[in-house]
Amino acid sequence: MTAPIFILAGEPSGDRLAARLMQALETAYGPQSWIGVGGPAMMAAGLTTRHRMDALTVMGFGAALAAYPRLSRFADHLVDEIMAARPRLVITVDVKGFSLRLAARLKSRMARSGWSAPIVHTVAPTVWAWGAWRRHRVARAVDGLLCLFPFEPDYFTPLGVDAHFIGHPEAFNPAYERPTRPPSAGDAPHIVILPGSRRSEIQNMLSPMLLTLNNLRFTYPGITATIPTLPAMRLEIENVFNRMPGAESGVTVDAEEGALFRALGTAHGVLAASGTVTLQTALYGLPGVTCYITSGLSAAIGRRLVRMDRVILPNAILGRQVYPFLFQEAATPRELTRAMLQALGAEQAAGRARADADALRHALRGGSDSFDDNVARAFGGWLSPATA
16 A cells, blocks of 8 residues: 655645645646645645644744644644654645644654655745744755745755745736736726735734825825725724724725735736735736835844845845835835835836736746646655656
8 A cells, every 4th residue: 555645734825735736746646645734725635634724823923932832742743643654755835833843853753763754845934035044944854845936945955955946836827927907097096905914914004005095196086995805804904994084985895705816907006015915916017015014123123134125025036126115114104105106107117017027927937837847846856656
């Protein structure tokens, strides 16, 4: 009987990515027996699991500290399960803190037992943006690493990690290649406002974003906006509206399935919090402005640890400014308005945004037209047809 493959993911985005990996490997190497931890997408792809994926989801530093004993026990339990199952491959997807802790403990246990299986982690830690020292912890814990950005393998291969650039799934999404294009903006552009997906982000950033929208009305009296969000964040957004009478005028909040793409399809520009969503808006070919506002302590720590020139993903990937980034005290409504007026009013702004989208797509595909093919090639050294 063929040994199974253990695979773990701990959040919805990781669940979807892990399911994609599972499907790519089965296409290339035939049906597999999958065990581990995952969510609905992975179970639909064939995962057998006895554990709830959301057991790994922890938000915030304080919550992480409180959850540490529980997660530590869970990691030890999974090590026991892996040692008993003897899989031929162990794959972890995102949830970096837990995944690397599990990998380190598993590697130590395997060394004592005389049995081993390759450990491959997917989605490299962002050591290129902050905490470059973290790459050494990764190198000690894993045998292989699948990277979504082209410059990431160079951080890890000198340390003996078998690192592969597999491309970014969003770069292969056809929705970005044939986006819906609204009519020319004229005197009434429509923008997308993206204040983040966490309560603290909405609390910190939505108010200055709405004040920016109001300022833009002096130049564009008919300007409107959409805020695509998650259902759980709708109430938080409405709370901000309640504190700012009249701020909801001309603003649509969309918390239904597919909200982001609906919003992008009608937009002429974007005002967004820094994060993965800036890659999505850039791939869609929208000009705009990015910002981030946090607590004073977090800002001070961020300035010491984070490379501000690499915070915005499109900027880091192309090595130039796709979106201006205003951080903390620089992200005032006045400065955000100034930057947005430049983004919306500059000649050829839309053309440059589409050119940036093409450049990003090229950089993030790794010379391939298939994300699944990239994945299959990356696993070739660990999972050949002869051993599948």
